Amino acid sequence: MRKAMDTKILSLIVIFFVNILIIPQAPAQINLTGIITESNGLPLPYASVVFLNSIDSNFAGGTLSGTDGTFSILLNSGTYILQVSSLGYKTLESGITIPGGVQVFTLDTLTLNEAVNTLDAVIVKAQKPLYEKKSDRININVQSGITSGGSTVLDILAKSPGVLVNRQNGNIEINGKKGVLMMIDGKQNRLPADAIVQMLEGMNSANVEKIEIITAPPAKYDASGNAGIINIVLKSSADNGLNGNISTTAGYQRGPVWGASSRIQQRKNKLNTFLNYSFRSVQTINYWKYNTEIITDQITATDRNESKRKPLTRLHDLRAGLEYQITGTTRAMLFLSGYQRNWDMKAITNNRYDSDTIPMQFTSMEVKEINKWNSITTNLELAQKLGNAHNLYISFDYLYYMNHNPSVYYRLPSGNDQPGSKQQLIQVKKRTPIYYKVGGIDYNYQPGPHLIIESGIKGAFSEFRNKVSEVKFDPETQMNNNDSANADLDESIFAIYSSFKWNMFPDLHLHAGLRYEYTRSAFNEESQPETIRTFANIFPELSVTHDLSKERKLQFSYNRRITRPTFNDMAPFVFYVGPRTYVSGNLSLKPSVTDAFDLSYNIKQFWISVRFNNSKNEIAQFQPERDTTSNEMILRAKNVDNLRTFSVHAVFPLKISRWWAIQNDYAIYFHALRTREDGIDTDQALKAFAFNMIHSFDLSGKFKAEASVSYQSGSFLGISQFKSSGSVNLGIKKEFKNASVMTLTANDLFNTTRWRITTHPGNMEFGSDWSYDWGGRSITLSFSFQFGNNSLSDTEIKPRSGAERSRVQ
Numbered sequence: 001m002r003k004a005m006d007t008k009i010l011s012l013i014v015i016f017f018v019n020i021l022i023i024p025q026a027p028a029q030i031n032l033t034g035i036i037t038e039s040n041g042l043p044l045p046y047a048s049v050v051f052l053n054s055i056d057s058n059f060a061g062g063t064l065s066g067t068d069g070t071f072s073i074l075l076n077s078g079t080y081i082l083q084v085s086s087l088g089y090k091t092l093e094s095g096i097t098i099p100g101g102v103q104v105f106t107l108d109t110l111t112l113n114e115a116v117n118t119l120d121a122v123i124v125k126a127q128k129p130l131y132e133k134k135s136d137r138i139n140i141n142v143q144s145g146i147t148s149g150g151s152t153v154l155d156i157l158a159k160s161p162g163v164l165v166n167r168q169n170g171n172i173e174i175n176g177k178k179g180v181l182m183m184i185d186g187k188q189n190r191l192p193a194d195a196i197v198q199m200l201e202g203m204n205s206a207n208v209e210k211i212e213i214i215t216a217p218p219a220k221y222d223a224s225g226n227a228g229i230i231n232i233v234l235k236s237s238a239d240n241g242l243n244g245n246i247s248t249t250a251g252y253q254r255g256p257v258w259g260a261s262s263r264i265q266q267r268k269n270k271l272n273t274f275l276n277y278s279f280r281s282v283q284t285i286n287y288w289k290y291n292t293e294i295i296t297d298q299i300t301a302t303d304r305n306e307s308k309r310k311p312l313t314r315l316h317d318l319r320a321g322l323e324y325q326i327t328g329t330t331r332a333m334l335f336l337s338g339y340q341r342n343w344d345m346k347a348i349t350n351n352r353y354d355s356d357t358i359p360m361q362f363t364s365m366e367v368k369e370i371n372k373w374n375s376i377t378t379n380l381e382l383a384q385k386l387g388n389a390h391n392l393y394i395s396f397d398y399l400y401y402m403n404h405n406p407s408v409y410y411r412l413p414s415g416n417d418q419p420g421s422k423q424q425l426i427q428v429k430k431r432t433p434i435y436y437k438v439g440g441i442d443y444n445y446q447p448g449p450h451l452i453i454e455s456g457i458k459g460a461f462s463e464f465r466n467k468v469s470e471v472k473f474d475p476e477t478q479m480n481n482n483d484s485a486n487a488d489l490d491e492s493i494f495a496i497y498s499s500f501k502w503n504m505f506p507d508l509h510l511h512a513g514l515r516y517e518y519t520r521s522a523f524n525e526e527s528q529p530e531t532i533r534t535f536a537n538i539f540p541e542l543s544v545t546h547d548l549s550k551e552r553k554l555q556f557s558y559n560r561r562i563t564r565p566t567f568n569d570m571a572p573f574v575f576y577v578g579p580r581t582y583v584s585g586n587l588s589l590k591p592s593v594t595d596a597f598d599l600s601y602n603i604k605q606f607w608i609s610v611r612f613n614n615s616k617n618e619i620a621q622f623q624p625e626r627d628t629t630s631n632e633m634i635l636r637a638k639n640v641d642n643l644r645t646f647s648v649h650a651v652f653p654l655k656i657s658r659w660w661a662i663q664n665d666y667a668i669y670f671h672a673l674r675t676r677e678d679g680i681d682t683d684q685a686l687k688a689f690a691f692n693m694i695h696s697f698d699l700s701g702k703f704k705a706e707a708s709v710s711y712q713s714g715s716f717l718g719i720s721q722f723k724s725s726g727s728v729n730l731g732i733k734k735e736f737k738n739a740s741v742m743t744l745t746a747n748d749l750f751n752t753t754r755w756r757i758t759t760h761p762g763n764m765e766f767g768s769d770w771s772y773d774w775g776g777r778s779i780t781l782s783f784s785f786q787f788g789n790n791s792l793s794d795t796e797i798k799p800r801s802g803a804e805r806s807r808v809q
Contacts, residue, residue, distance in 0.1 A: 029074040029075060029076055029388065030074070030075060030076070030077060030098055030100075030102060030103065030104065030105050031072060031073075031074055031103060031104045031105070032072070032073050032074070032075050032098060032105050032106075032107065033070065033071070033072045033104065033105070033106045033107070034049075034070070034071055034106060034107035034108075034109070034110055035065075035068075035069045035070045035071075035109055035110070036049070036065045036069045036070075036071065036084060036086075036109075036110045036111075036112065037069055037109055037110070037111050037112075038089075038111070038112060038114070039111060039112070039113050039114065042069075043065075043067075043068050043069025043070075044065060044069050044086060044089070044112055045065055045066060045067045045068070045069060046064050046065060046067075046086070047064065047065040047069075047071075047084055047085065047086040047089075047112065048062065048064060048083075048084065048085045048086065049062060049063050049064065049065060049071050049073070049082070049083075049084055050062040050082070050083040050084075050085075051073070051075060051080045051081070051082060051083075052080060052081040052083065053080065053081075053446065053449065053452070054078075054079040054080055054081055054095065054449060054503075060075065060080060060388060060446070061073050061074075061075055061388050074388060075098060075388060076098070076388065076389060076446075076447075076448060076449065077098045077099060077100035077101075077448070077449070078097070078098060078448050078449020078450065079095065079096070079097045079098075079449045079450075080095070080096055080097075080098070080449065081093065081094075081095055081096075082094050082095070082096050084110050084112060085112075086112060088114060089112040089113065089114055090112065090113050090114070092110060092111075092112055132605075137212050137213055137214040137215065137216075138160075138212075138213045138215075138651075139210050139211070139212055139213075140156065140160055140210060140211040140212075140213070141209075141210050142156060142208045142209065142210055142211060152200060152203055152280070153200040153203040153208060153211070153232060154200040154203075155747065156208075156211065157172065157200065157211065157230065158710075158727075158753075160211065160213065160692075163213065163230075172230065173227060173715070174213060174215065174227040174228050174230070180225050180227045180228065180229070180230055181217075181221070181222065181224050181225030181228070181229045181230070182200075182229075182230055182232075183229055183230065183231040183232070184231070184232045184234070184319075184337075185231075185232070185233060185234055186231060187335070187377075187379065187397075188222060188224075200232075203232070203261075203278055203317055208232060208233070208234055209233045209234060210233045211230065211231070211232055211233070212229075212230070212231040212232075212233065213228065213229075213230055214228050214229040214230070214231060215227075215228040215557075215596070215598060215611075216228070216541065216543055216557035216558075216559050216596070216598060217229050217541070217559065217561070218454075218499055218511065218513055218541060219454075219497040219498070219499040219513025219514060219515040219539065219540075219541050220442065220454055220456055220497055220499060220513070220515075222495070222517075223495075223515055223517055223537065223539040223560070223561050223562050224561070224562060224563065224564065225561055225563060227561075227594075228561070228596075234263075234276060234319070242264070242265075242266045242787075242788040243264075243265050243266075243787075243788035244262065244263045244264040244265060244786075244787055244788055245262070245263050245784055245785060245786045245787065246260070246261075246262045246784070246785050246787070247260065247261045247262070247782060247783065247784040247785070248260045248782065248783055249280075249780055249781070249782040250780065250781055250782075251778055251779050251780030251781060252778065252779055252780075253282060253284045253775055253776075253777065253778035254284040254285040254775040254777075255282070255283035255284045255285065256281070256283055257280075257281070257282050257283075257284075257778060257780060258280075258281055259278065259279055259280035259281060260278070260279050261276075261277065261278035261279070262275075262276070262277050262278075263275070263276050270324055270325040270326075271322065271323070271324050271325075272322065272323040272324075273320075273321070273322045273323075274319075274320065274321055274322075275318075275319070275320045276317075276318070276319040276320070277316075277317070277318050277319075278315075278316075278317045279314075279315065279316055279317075280313075280314075280315045281312075281313070281314050281315075282311075282312075282313045283310075283311075283312045283313075284310075284311065284774075284775045285308065285309070285310055285775055286307075286308075286309040286310075286311065286772065286773060286774050286775060287306075287307070287308060287309070287771075287772075287773040288305075288306070288307040288309060288577075288770070288771070288772050288773075289304075289305065289306050289307075289769075289770060289771045290304075290305045290577050290578065290581060290768065290769075290770040291303070291304045291305070291768065291769050291770065292304075292581065292624070292633050292766060292767070292768045293766060293767050293768070294355075294626065294631060294765060294766045295765060295766070296765045299355055299356065299357060299631065300355065300356050301353070301354065301355035301356070301357075301358075301631065302352075302353070302354050302355075303351070303352075303353050303578065303580055303581065303633070304351065304352045304353075305349060305350070305351050305577055305578035305581060306349070306350050307347050307348070307349040307350075307367075307577075307578075308347060308348050309345055309346075309347040309367075310345065310346050310347065311343060311344065311345040312343075312344045312345070313341070313342070313343050313344075314341075314342045315339075315340070315341050315342075316338075316339070316340040316341075317337075317338075317339050318336075318337065318338040318339075319335075319336070319337045319338075320335075320336045320337075321333065321334060321335040321336065322334050328385075329384060329385040329386075330382070330383070330384055330385070331382075331383040332380075332381070332382050332383075333379075333380070333381045333382075333383070334378075334379070334380055334381075335377075335378070335379040335380075335381075336376075336377070336378055336379075337375075337376075337377045338374075338375065338376050338377075339373065339374070339375045340372075340373065340374050340375075341371075341372070341373040342370075342371075342372050343369070343370065343371040343372070344369075344370055345367070345368070345369045345370075345371075346366070346367070346368055347366070347367040347369075348364065348365070348366055348367075348412075349364070349365045349366075349367060349577075349578060350362070350363070350364050350365075351363040351364070351365070351578045351579050351580075353579070353580065355631075363411065363578075363579050364411070364412035364413070365409050365410060365411060365412065365425065365576075365578075365579065366409070366410040366412055366422055367407065367408070367409055367410075367576075368407065368408045368410075369405075369406075369407040370404070370405065370406050370407070371403070371404075371405045372402075372403070372404045372405070373401070373402070373403055374401070374402045375399070375400065375401045375402075376399070376400050377397065377398070377399045377400075378397065378398050378399075379395065379396070379397045380395065380396050380397075381393065381394070381395040381396075382394045382395075389445060389446050389447060390443075390444070390445050391443070391444040391445075392441070392442075392443055392444075393440075393441070393442040393443075393444075394440075394441055395438075395439070395440050395441075395442075396437075396438070396439050396440075397436065397437070397438040397439075398436070398437055398438075399434075399435070399436035399437075399438070400433075400434070400435055400436075401432075401433070401434040401435075402431075402432070402433050402434075403430070403431070403432040403433075403434075404430070404431055404432075405430040405431075405432075406427075406428065406429045406430065407427075407428045407575070407576075408424065408426070408427050408428075409424070409425045409426040409427070409428075409576055410422040410423060410424050410425060411423045411424075411425045423473070424473055425472070425473050426470065426471065426472050426473070426576060427470070427471045428468070428469070428470050428471075428575075428576075429467075429468070429469045429470075430466070430467065430468045430469075431466075431467045432464070432465065432466045432467070433465050434462065434463070434464050434465075435462065435463045435464075436460065436461070436462045437460070437461045437462075438458065438459070438460045438461075439458065439459055440456060440457065440458035440459070441456060441457050441458075442454065442455075442456040443455045443456065449503075450502060450503040450504075451500065451501070451502050451503070452500060452501040452502075453498070453499075453500045454497075454498070454499050454500070454513075455496075455497065455498045455499075456495075456496070456497050457494075457495070457496045457497075458493075458494070458495045458496075459492070459493070459494050459495075460492070460493040460494075460495075461491075461492050462489075462490070462491045462492075463488075463489075463490055464487075464488065464489040464490075464491075465486075465488055466486065466487045466488070466489075467484075467486050468484065468485045468486070469482070469483070469484040469485075470482075470483045470484070470485075471483075484526070485525070485526060486525070486526050487523065487524065487525045487526070487570075488523070488524040489521060489522070489523050489524075489570070490521070490522045491519065491520070491521040491522075492519070492520050492521075493517060493518070493519045494517070494518045495515060495516065495517045495518075496515070496516050497513060497514065497515040497516070498513060498514060499511070499512060499513025499514070499541070500512060500513070506547075507546060507547040507548075508544070508545070508546055508547075509544070509545040509546075509547075510543075510544055511541075511542070511543040511544075511545075512540075512541065512542045512543070513540070513541045514538065514539070514540050514541075515538070515539040515540075515541075516536075516537070516538050516539075517535075517536070517537050517539065517562075518534070518535070518536045519533075519534065519535040519536075519564070520532070520533070520534050521533045521534075523570065523587065525587070531587065535564075535591060537560075537562060537593065538560075539559070539560045539561065539562070540558070540559070540560055541557075541558065541559040541560070542556075542557065542558045542559070543555070543556070543557040543558075544556045544557075551603055551604050552601075552602065552603045553601070553602040553603075554600075554601055554602075555598075555599070555600045555601075555602065556597075556598070556599050556600075557596075557597070557598045558595070558596065558597050558598075559595075559596055560593065560594065560595050560596075561593070561594050561596070562591050562592065562593050562594075563591060563592045563594075563619055564591045565586075565589035565590070565591060565619065565637070569585060569586060569589055569619070569621075569636075569637040570585050570586060570587050570589055577635070580630075580631070580632045580633060581632065581633040581634075581635070582632070582633075582634060582635070583622070583634075583635045583636065584634055584635070584636050585636060585637075586636045586637050586638060589619060589637060589638070589639060590617045590639050591617065592615055592616065592617045592618050592619050592639070593615070593616050593617070594613055594614065594615040594616075595613070595614045596611065596612070596613045596614075597611065597612045597613075598610070598611045599611075605651075605652065605653050606650075606651070606652040606653070607650070607651055607652075608648070608649070608650040608651075609647075609648070609649045609650075610647075610648055610649075611645075611646070611647045611648075611649065612644070612645070612646050612647075613643075613644065613645045614642070614643075614644050615640075615642065615643045615644070615645075616641070616642055617639045617640070617641070618639065618640040618641075618642070618643040618673075618718075619637055619638075619639060619640075620637065620638055620639075620640050620716075620717055620718025620719070620720075621637050621717065621718075622635045622636075622637070622717065622718075622720070622757075623635065623636060623637065623638040623718045623719060623720070624719075624720070624759050624766065624768050625638075626765065626766050633766075633768070638718060639675075640673060640674075640675045640718050640719075641674050641675045641676060642673070642674045642675075643671065643672070643673050643674075643716065644671070644672045644673075645669060645670070645671050645672075646669070646670040647667055647668060647669045647670070648667065648668045649665075649666070649667040650664075650665075650666050650667075651663075651664065651665045651666075652664050658698075659697060659698045659699065660695070660696070660697055660698075661695075661696045661698075662693060662694065662695050662696075663693070663694040663696070664691070664692075664693055665691060665692040665693070666690070666691045667689070667690045667691070668687075668688070668689055669686075669687070669688040669689070669690070669715070670685075670686075670687055670688075671684075671685065671686040671687075671688065671715070671716050672684075672685050673685075673686075673716055673718075673719075675718070675719060680764070682719060682761055684716070684719070684761075686714065686715070686716055686721065687713075688712070688713045688714050688715055689711075689713045690710075690711060690712045690713065691709075691710065691711055692708065692709070692710040692711075693708065693709050693710075694706060694707075694708040695707045695708070702734055702735040702736065703732065703733070703734055703735075704732070704733045704735070705730075705731065705732045705733070706729075706730070706731045706732075706733075707728075707729070707730050707731075708727075708728070708729045709726070709727075709728050709729075710726050710727050711724070711725075711726035712724060712725055712726060717757060719759060719761050719764075720757050720758065720759040720768075721757065721758055721759075722755065722756070722757055723756040723757070723758060725752060725753055725754065725755065725756070726752050726753070727747065727748040727749075727750075727752055727753045727776065728748070728749045728750055728752075729745065729746065729747045729748065729749070730745065730746045730749065731743060731744065731745040731746070732744050738785075738786065740783070740784060740785045740786055741783070741784045742781070742782070742783045742784075743781070743782045743783075743784075744779075744780075744781050745779070745780050745782075746778070746779045747776065747777065747778050747779075747780075748776035748777045748778065749777065750777075751773070751775075751776065751777040753774075753776035754771060754772060754773040754774070754776070755771065755772040755774075756769075756770075756771045757769070757770050757771070
């Protein structure tokens, strides 16, 4: 097996380098010359001259004008975007075409006009729309939303087009599909789903520039995540100098909520550094209900659990990096991040069990749970420009995570919850260290202005150690029963890809790619033989855009993606919902593969999309299962044979008046599910409807207000179904002259974001209903203070590599 794997790895490496070697050499370059002057005709020295590719606005070349205002640069023939700028002058931007067949091409004189600054002048700001539709993604410009102020990234995602956030099981869905790959500044995040949700709840929106919802990811990204990718782009600044902000938030959510964040960036000559830090503390109350009914030939029983949970969550998130321009063609970057989440929860759980064989029993339990996540990530990247047409990127990532999750369950006498009278029933300890090493090489080649070719190869190696121990006290025998379940997982993933972007015609754009991934995982569990699994998959992607006119586009995309079983989905662990109901892992899980098709029509800020997803072996969380021996209920992740989703999605703005605008987002879903449970085939169909309306009001002076309404009629959770939920949110923002902002927001005014799940397949011997009220209603006041040069433009000082961090669940 090892020899066969080594042969495949060698084949991947050979294919990668052959792919590079067979690329034709770039055509002879043209010497482009020109002169830059002021409005009075005098030459303007040391002006910045930048050329961007017309296809994707990537950097193609740049230089500075000399003391006499002239400049010279070597470029290929084709069409470019020219940007000329200098401190104190208005930036000049225009499209240029460099003809072929010549050795030298001279531009007409470029004139920059002085930037006039007048005190107390009226400033007109051009604000980006809240939503922007691209060929493969939807961009959410966070700072354009008023209720974003004081909110967390998770709050913004929960109100975004086609996104559904389940805070109970940590899932995030896109267009009714589970399996989302989370990225921050282009880097995958390998935290478990529930930890990712908690991390996003600790990230202040003041540090976020935009959120990209990528439904048709290019081949260069990992194929993980059936629903697509969510990329959070943090703020950054471009010019020399110091820039940043400090934000504070305070509020109430069935308990105090407070937090703070800061962002600092400085660029000086060849060195660019940044530091982001945020802290958030949330103390609230959750209500959890779980009811089960069992009806068989041997037994009829009902099991009812109610829990009042008081969690205190404290989150720290730190990100830092530096970028150094070693030479004009070589750049090095170091990126560091740290995350800590402390969850400290106390709960009282009341249980009533009634059956025809056992008299009615009442049990009360006190639960103490601690769940700590710590992580450290480092990324080192070297970017080398090989002429004006070739770029090489080499990256290495090291990631470490530690999860410590002990819990203790005490039995309380019925009707008495005094601490002195409780009796310990169960003690569970869980420690999980996780290690990742990831290395990759990416190659970018542009033989001409209308074509870009990308190739890459990557290897990811992970180690997972899960240690679980359980001590149960039997009140009848007065004895302790000790049990442990230790598991190890070693996994290797090798990938190679190649893709291209081609402007076939001025109005026809093609983006296509192919990715191959080979996975080998070895799972060891105590007293069980080693389980070795190998997966080899090919993932194609295709995107075609036809410009019908300047403002109308027709777009089609297809891609295939995979969701692999997460570590905690498979690994043994125990979490008790009640005396006879617990959550555990499932070693038999298979990966899920989805084929997705999307056809959309776009005119200005209006678009309508028709989508179809076909998922095989869909992974569904918290699937109920009855232990026929003990009549206990087990909740664990399971595979659903097939899930097909057809949807129609429309987004459009309405301008009611000069001060009132409405952003509308509507979607209709048709789900069809097929699975086999306990030897019985189950077919289910579900129609669902979702909408999100955001009313924006531009009031007099520096005041703005926003009101949003969202609704989700329901969706599948394997053989279970989510019931409807929604929210109403209000916000008002005050802007100050120094670019500082104060925001007051009230979210989930009617407390309607609670989760309700029902399981009644009709052909099974049990049914269940459960609800989770996590306390979404809140009111917060936030203040964001800007410092430094607030006029600096945006740029990126972020790791380019699409490295790893998503499957530690």
